[in-house]
Structures are given as C-alpha cells and as structure tokens.
Amino acid sequence: MIRWTLLLGALVLLAVTALLLPFGALDDLLHTDPHLARMVLIELRLPRVLLAVGYGATLGLTGAALQALFANPLASPDLTGGSSGAALGAVAGGYWLGLSHPLALAAAGAGGALLALALLLALAGRRSDTAALLLAGLAISLAAGAATSLLLALAPSPFAFYDSFTWLMGSLVDRSVPQAAAALIPATIAGALLLRHVRSLDLLALGEDVAAAAGYRPSAMRLKIVSLSAVAVGACVAVCGAVGFIGLIAPVIARRFTGGHPGRALLPAALLGALLMTGADLLTRLAPPGRDIPLGVITAIAGTPLFLWVVTRMRWRLTP
Numbered sequence: 001m002i003r004w005t006l007l008l009g010a011l012v013l014l015a016v017t018a019l020l021l022p023f024g025a026l027d028d029l030l031h032t033d034p035h036l037a038r039m040v041l042i043e044l045r046l047p048r049v050l051l052a053v054g055y056g057a058t059l060g061l062t063g064a065a066l067q068a069l070f071a072n073p074l075a076s077p078d079l080t081g082g083s084s085g086a087a088l089g090a091v092a093g094g095y096w097l098g099l100s101h102p103l104a105l106a107a108a109g110a111g112g113a114l115l116a117l118a119l120l121l122a123l124a125g126r127r128s129d130t131a132a133l134l135l136a137g138l139a140i141s142l143a144a145g146a147a148t149s150l151l152l153a154l155a156p157s158p159f160a161f162y163d164s165f166t167w168l169m170g171s172l173v174d175r176s177v178p179q180a181a182a183a184l185i186p187a188t189i190a191g192a193l194l195l196r197h198v199r200s201l202d203l204l205a206l207g208e209d210v211a212a213a214a215g216y217r218p219s220a221m222r223l224k225i226v227s228l229s230a231v232a233v234g235a236c237v238a239v240c241g242a243v244g245f246i247g248l249i250a251p252v253i254a255r256r257f258t259g260g261h262p263g264r265a266l267l268p269a270a271l272l273g274a275l276l277m278t279g280a281d282l283l284t285r286l287a288p289p290g291r292d293i294p295l296g297v298i299t300a301i302a303g304t305p306l307f308l309w310v311v312t313r314m315r316w317r318l319t320p
Helices: 002-020 023-032 034-070 082-096 102-124 130-153 160-168 177-195 198-204 208-213 218-240 246-255 266-284 295-318
Strands: none
Touching: 002 034, 002 266, 023 034, 034 177, 034 198, 034 218, 034 246, 034 266, 082 102, 082 130, 082 160, 082 218, 102 130, 102 177, 102 218, 130 160, 177 218, 177 266, 198 208, 198 218, 198 266, 208 218, 246 266, 246 295, 266 295
16 A cells, blocks of 8 residues: 555656646746747647546556457457557548547547457457467558558548647647546546456456456456457557557556555556556656657657567567
8 A cells, every 4th residue: 555655646746847847938938928838838748648547547447458358368459459459440430421529539539449459359359368369460450551552542631640649649738627628537437447447357367257256257357358448548649649568668667566456456557557656757858959759659669678578578488
C-alpha cells in the first residue's frame, strides 16, 4: 500500500511539474498579463497534462487487461493491432466520412480498435502462444497501417499526410479542452468498467473451468474486455495518435509487485502508465526551439529494450 501511495505521489508531482514548466516563462507572464497566463495554463497546458495522465493510464490498464485475457505478456494495445486499428478508424472518419467533432472521431477510433482486437481474438484465440499472438498482431498492424496510408494518400485533402504526420507519431501538443474531454471521458468510463473484472481475470488465469465454476462466463468476459479496451484506446488514439510500448511496459512492471496476479495488476499498471507517459511527454520538451520530438519516438526508445528482454525471458522459459 505504501508503495502505491508513493507512486501516486510521484505521479501528482510529475503532473504539477509538467503543468508549470517552464517556471520562469510562466512567472514572467503572470506578472505582465495574468489573464493570458491563466489562458495558457487552462487552454494549453492543462489539456496536455490531463491527456498525458489519462492516455498513459488507459494504455497501462488496457495492456494489463489484454495480457490477462490472452495469458500473454506481449498482448499490449500496440502489439495486438488495437492502436493501428484505432488510427485507421480515426483517419477514415475524419478524412472520408467528414467527421469533425472530437466525440465523433473518438467513436470512429474506438470502432477501428474494436475491429482490430476482435480480429486478433479470432485469429490468435484465447491462450495463444507467443508466436501466434505476435504474428497475428503484426499482420493486423501492418494491414491497418497500410490501409491508413492508403486512405491518407487518396484523401480529398492534398495535405492529409502532412497534417497527420505528427498525430500518427503520437503527440499531445496543442490539444484543446474539448478534445481532452472527448478522449478521456469514454476512456475513464471504459477503464472503470474494466476494473470491475479484477477478480474474474485472476480466476481466468487459473483456467476457464475455474472461472466458470466461480459463476463467470469466459466468452462474455472476453467480449466485454475486448470491447471496453477498444473504446478506451480508440478514443485516446483518435485525439493523440498511437503511442507504443506504454501498454507493454506498465503491466509487466506492475505484475512484479502484485505477486504475478494479472487482475490485481490493473490499477497499478494504470498508475505506472500515467507516470511513464507524463515523464515521456516531459522529455519531448527537451527538443531544440522550433523542433518537435514525437511522443511515440521517446516511448519506443525506452520500450524496445524491455520488449526484447520480455521476448528473451520467455524464450529462456520455453528452452528445455
């Protein structure tokens, strides 16, 4: 309990730092134009911090839920094709269906993520081995990525690729309060519903027969968890773009502190995901003036070594 209280305190400290940084510029603005300073805080910095915390928590939570569902530590939203499907849905909705309201785009992203995760469940199946899960997820991600590029190339707007580049790489810059609300309200509701499955996911880890004997329906659980994960991830991706590896890193770390119980790792994974995303967003601000470092680049640099470690560790376990 003390460990997670400290983690929550670290998250609050990091979020406040992200809200106020750089301190000097904000202090000068408060003295020269307090009204403009309040606008900068509320209209620019607050949505960015809220999205960093909320999107990171969403990736950590859904990653833990998917890893528990598939009984595989590699089943994160980005590696299973969920994020790529959400990006495809958002591009289709924004550039081809003419959707412009943040909630409508969030719904389109959720629809794309739901299709991708449902296809993964159909292809790889429950308790799939690592190779089958990776191959199915890779195939879905590549297909969704190719379809996204095709839709952008053929979009009515000739600037579609240019306009979408930063978003596709993951970015929290220049997001508005309505956009943050459109991403975080559906994600929060879906995340709260996912947290109700803590006990059932722990039982599912012991086998579908055990879960069924306890009164749970494994098939209904799969449908609910996939649908809720798709809604949460899709809404965030539609606003912020796809950010990789947070949904892989946070659950792996969280399970090491919960005795290996996949269900109990959901809330700790959400806290860790929020902390990692907020920290990564702070690192993007170290770019030289006039340059932007995509958020997805930072998370990929940090997440790739851990991904390789997880794969190597699984291979060692399987080696006789």
